[in-house]
Amino acid sequence: MRRFRADPLGEMIRLHNIWGDMVRIPVGSLQINLAGRPEFVQDFLVTNAQKYGMSPRYKAMKPLLGNGLLTSEGPGWLSRRRTIQPIFKRDRVSNWDHVFTEACEHTTGRLAKLPADQPIDVAKLMMELTFAIIGRAMFSSDLSTLSDVVYTNLETAMVEMKRRASARIKLPMRWPTPANQRYNKSIRNLIPIVEKLIKDRRAIPENQRPDDLLTLLLSSRDPENPDITLTDEQIRDECTTILVAGHETTANAMSWTWYLLSQNPDQGNRLREECKAVLQGRTPTAKDLPSLPLSEKVILESMRLFPPVWFINRIAHEESEIGPYHIGKGAIVVGSAWKMHRDERWWPNPLQFNPDRFTTGHDDNRHRFAYFPFGGGQKKCIGQSFAMIEAQLILISLVQKFAFELVPDHPVVPRPLVTLSPAHGLPMYVKTME
Numbered sequence: 001m002r003r004f005r006a007d008p009l010g011e012m013i014r015l016h017n018i019w020g021d022m023v024r025i026p027v028g029s030l031q032i033n034l035a036g037r038p039e040f041v042q043d044f045l046v047t048n049a050q051k052y053g054m055s056p057r058y059k060a061m062k063p064l065l066g067n068g069l070l071t072s073e074g075p076g077w078l079s080r081r082r083t084i085q086p087i088f089k090r091d092r093v094s095n096w097d098h099v100f101t102e103a104c105e106h107t108t109g110r111l112a113k114l115p116a117d118q119p120i121d122v123a124k125l126m127m128e129l130t131f132a133i134i135g136r137a138m139f140s141s142d143l144s145t146l147s148d149v150v151y152t153n154l155e156t157a158m159v160e161m162k163r164r165a166s167a168r169i170k171l172p173m174r175w176p177t178p179a180n181q182r183y184n185k186s187i188r189n190l191i192p193i194v195e196k197l198i199k200d201r202r203a204i205p206e207n208q209r210p211d212d213l214l215t216l217l218l219s220s221r222d223p224e225n226p227d228i229t230l231t232d233e234q235i236r237d238e239c240t241t242i243l244v245a246g247h248e249t250t251a252n253a254m255s256w257t258w259y260l261l262s263q264n265p266d267q268g269n270r271l272r273e274e275c276k277a278v279l280q281g282r283t284p285t286a287k288d289l290p291s292l293p294l295s296e297k298v299i300l301e302s303m304r305l306f307p308p309v310w311f312i313n314r315i316a317h318e319e320s321e322i323g324p325y326h327i328g329k330g331a332i333v334v335g336s337a338w339k340m341h342r343d344e345r346w347w348p349n350p351l352q353f354n355p356d357r358f359t360t361g362h363d364d365n366r367h368r369f370a371y372f373p374f375g376g377g378q379k380k381c382i383g384q385s386f387a388m389i390e391a392q393l394i395l396i397s398l399v400q401k402f403a404f405e406l407v408p409d410h411p412v413v414p415r416p417l418v419t420l421s422p423a424h425g426l427p428m429y430v431k432t433m434e
């Protein structure tokens with residue numbers, strides 16, 4: 001466990017290499033099972049999902065996310081998931097394409113003014129961009145002035161979530177330990193942002209409210225009991241969840257994409273040629289995406305090598321079997337996208353960045369759970385279509401105009417917290433391509 005805590009990514013792969021497809025780590029009375037085959041992950045996420053529930057990892061997120069979708073389960077979760085789901089349908093998300101590309105235009109304007117010898121932290125830039133997009137799309141608000149506050153406090157919250165998830169003894173949040181104080185302070189700085197969004201929206205007459213997530217939540221009713229609306233606390237938890245889950249993950253996916261393209265400039269040039277042939281320099285729309293398949297393959301391949309959510313885990317509510325292995329009640333099962341996406345049994349030459357792996361027909365026999373950046377089963381990411389359309393439009397908008405070059409010798413090290421981000425940021429020079 002000591003080695004695991006020091007280097008979870010390396011240790012995850014090392015342990016599977018030594019012990020095989022199911023690695024059992026006893027930690028006191030707790031049993032942790034690392035599931036290293038796609039069928040095993042499918043088992044606990046889909047086939048026997050009813051036997052498993054939220055692990056301590058999700059409970060450690062509750063002080064910030066409350067009972068939002070990500071951190072809740074059971075009938076209450078299902079009812080809210082059904083309420084929110086329609087807003088994330090691909091057709092509906094496609095209508096926001098102008099929101100995505102307008103935010104990109106703001107970013108390209110900023111980059112165009114940057115002196116060629118002045119690097120910019122692309123990881124931070126992507127956080128600002130995706131935060132602006134989620135603010136516009138979900139809350140019809142310009143949150144750009146708040147992105148620094150959110151960036152710093154969210155980072156603290158994520159460090160503390162990880163610490164809390166792996167702590168043997170979880171002291172109540174009201175105890176003033178240094179870790180609790182840091183976590184509580186970050187929450188105190190983040191929650192009022194969401195509460196203000198809700199308060200401002202309530203001040204608008206119902207028939208004049210914009211058609212977005214916040215209006216949907218304010219007007220939604222319990223399908224079983226139409227007199228019941230969501231409580232203020234439920235609305236706040238859902239909004240915080242979407243605000244956090246809906247920008248940090250995509251920002252990381254984009255940061256790794258720019259890093260990989262900087263290491264593989266020929267793939268960037270291929271992408272530019274595809275964009276030029278289809279768009280001839282104009283702003284892309286969601287309707288263009290089927291004609292720009294390489295942009296999708298680049299994002300998918302980037303999330304293969306650097307999955308923003310690098311592992312998913314669950315706790316067994318009852319005795320179970322995964323393949324030939326017995327899983328005791330109370331045991332933790334872990335499926336790591338980081339490990340699975342780098343396993344050469346499913347991904348030949350796994351460390352090579354090769355978007356063509358995702359060409360239809362290239363390897364259609366690969367198991368569905370050899371690749372699971374968005375999870376699977378009923379708790380699968382609700383924002384998958386949103387994230388893919390957003391990521392492709394960001395990629396296309398920026399790659400047409402710029403190439404990013406990593407500052408020489410900058411150490412690029414993945415930092416495995418709740419999500420996988422570059423530990424020391426990504427300072428890059430911006431090269432204009434027009």
Ligand code: HEM
Nearest residue numbers: 069070245246249250253308309374375379381382383387
């Ligand atoms: C590249 C970007 C993204 C990645 C890789 C990603 C990944 C994931 C994964 C793996 C899960 C499942 C977690 C589990 O089973 O324990 C998840 C859940 C979730 N994601 Fe995403 N996500 C992304 C973008 C988004 C966006 C854009 C939104 C919203 C706008 C979003 C909202 C959510 C929510 C609310 C959940 C919880 C769903 C539930 O439990 O019902 N995600 N995401």
